[in-house]
Amino acid sequence: MRIGELAERAGTTTRTLRYYESRGLLPARRAENGYRSYDEGDLRLLQQIRTLQDFGFDLEETRPFVDCLRAGHPAGDSCPASLAVYRRKLDELDALIGQLRSVRAEVGVQLARAELEASAGLPGGPAPRCELGGQP
Amino acid sequence: MRIGELAERAGTTTRTLRYYESRGLLPARRAENGYRSYDEGDLRLLQQIRTLQDFGFDLEETRPFVDCLRAGHPAGDSCPASLAVYRRKLDELDALIGQLRSVRAEVGVQLARAELEASAGLPGGPAPRCELGGQP
């Protein structure tokens, strides 16, 4: 099949496929007229790449999976290098999630504090005014 | 004070300050010789920006906080526009954390499965070999 059909079947664009080829990730055979020519195996490779991309893997991180499939293994993650990428990604995700949760907590605290101060500073505001009134 | 001192006191670079000025975020007065001139108030504005940046806020998202401070309010988040940014950021963080947790779970599952299949497919591997042996 040609590049347009592969792109459509994989839900991506021809530009993306040419980009992958330029990165050496998904090289294409060529027909006599110079057109790129792909088969069903290429579709599987491409699907593997897109799945990992959807998970947020960098393009380079998908390479071991593609190599693994191309080497004849039943799945992209049937090779140790792929498993290593999985593990590294899990660590990255854990670290990132931890950071984001920390930030989320801090922002939440700041919002609550700022809202409190706003209602306290508002004359006649919704909060009960205690002995701390701004203008006596 | 001049740009170098402000940068150092805020733990950033002169390039960054010129960038903020180019974005209209932190304009500077000028001395007679054309040098940028900052005061302690500018340091506060800058600290506000850096704090939010460290939290992962976009530069544009810090603008309401800076405007708020510059308008004479006691804190950058004393204004409704700043609170709105806080709330929007919380929503973004929640959504992002949710996605990442979902991805983390899925990757974890894939890793576990791939490890299982690897140990099952390995002849003499660590797992007990059942009736599914590859080469009889």
Place this chain on the structure above:
DNA sequence: CCTTGCCTTGACGTCGGCGTCAAGGAATAC
């Protein structure tokens, strides 16, 4: 023959937040 629609390569644009280099002016130290 001509149009249409696919394909080719090449090259520049995008986004954010700066880094880095270049060429030259200004203030201070010696």
Place this chain on the structure above:
DNA sequence: GTATTCCTTGACGCCGACGTCAAGGCAAGG
């Protein structure tokens, strides 16, 4: 004078994963 260190503006580089446009080739339908 000159050496140093600060400052100025301007402009290009970077990163990742493509988008988009340009100029032109190839095949098929009418």
